Amino acid sequence: ALFEAVPAEVGARWQDKMELPFVDPLTGGPMRMNRHKVIAMALNVGNEGNLQRLSDGYRINPGALTDYLNATLTAEEWQFVQGVWDTIDTLWPEIARIEREVNGVAPDKVDAREVATPFGPLRGGYYPAVYDTTRDYKAEENKGRESDLFEGAYTRATTRASSTKERAEAVKRPILLDLGVINRHLGEVIHDITHREVVIRANRFLTNERVMRTIDAALGPEIRKQLRPWLKFVANSWAIERAGNEGFGKFIG
Numbered sequence: 001a002l003f004e005a006v007p008a009e010v011g012a013r014w015q016d017k018m019e020l021p022f023v024d025p026l027t028g029g030p031m032r033m034n035r036h037k038v039i040a041m042a043l044n045v046g047n048e049g050n051l052q053r054l055s056d057g058y059r060i061n062p063g064a065l066t067d068y069l070n071a072t073l074t075a076e077e078w079q080f081v082q083g084v085w086d087t088i089d090t091l092w093p094e095i096a097r098i099e100r101e102v103n104g105v106a107p108d109k110v111d112a113r114e115v116a117t118p119f120g121p122l123r124g125g126y127y128p129a130v131y132d133t134t135r136d137y138k139a140e141e142n143k144g145r146e147s148d149l150f151e152g153a154y155t156r157a158t159t160r161a162s163s164t165k166e167r168a169e170a171v172k173r174p175i176l177l178d179l180g181v182i183n184r185h186l187g188e189v190i191h192d193i194t195h196r197e198v199v200i201r202a203n204r205f206l207t208n209e210r211v212m213r214t215i216d217a218a219l220g221p222e223i224r225k226q227l228r229p230w231l232k233f234v235a236n237s238w239a240i241e242r243a244g245n246e247g248f249g250k251f252i253g
Contacts, residue, residue, distance in 0.1 A: 014035045033177065042077070046124035051113065066115075088126055098196055132175065202231055
């Protein structure tokens, strides 16, 4: 519904090639990208943490970046950006609930940053900070950690503590400018909300020694050894491409 709400004539321009008034830190030449990547830039200015990551990762002054966005984006494009922030925010009550029930502590919510635009102020909002593995080998290295984990950091990424930690450790890593992050993030969070508690209970059941012996006696150890990889697949099915997740590793040892 987010993308369908964008007028056809506006969306048609999102494939336009653009040259930005900035230097590409990867090539040293002018920064060039399709317009939809500029929209992705705007999605990262709704809170202070993402704005800092975006400006540091691409070595752009935050003021110059926001000035460029205001000179470039239309009212409909800013409306789309706020709509994305609002949609992500609707999941917050369930995110807080599951963190409270699983970990015993409700997470801190990332504060929105008001965004001044030529069409009036926007509330701002949270947006997932995903790093571009094609522009930064550190992001690729973090992505490789996922195969052994239950994923879930897309939830903890909405906490202030996690945001502060990433700002200290990853300020020079470029943000992924891809609108596909929207659906991927929503899918991951919904999957986490609906599956995390069940996966944790199932893992505790499958690692119970009495249960393991019973399965071995009835089906054999080879069948039993297939159950936890299957459970990992269920846990990871929406998050297998998310770079840098810490996930549920602490629950499975």
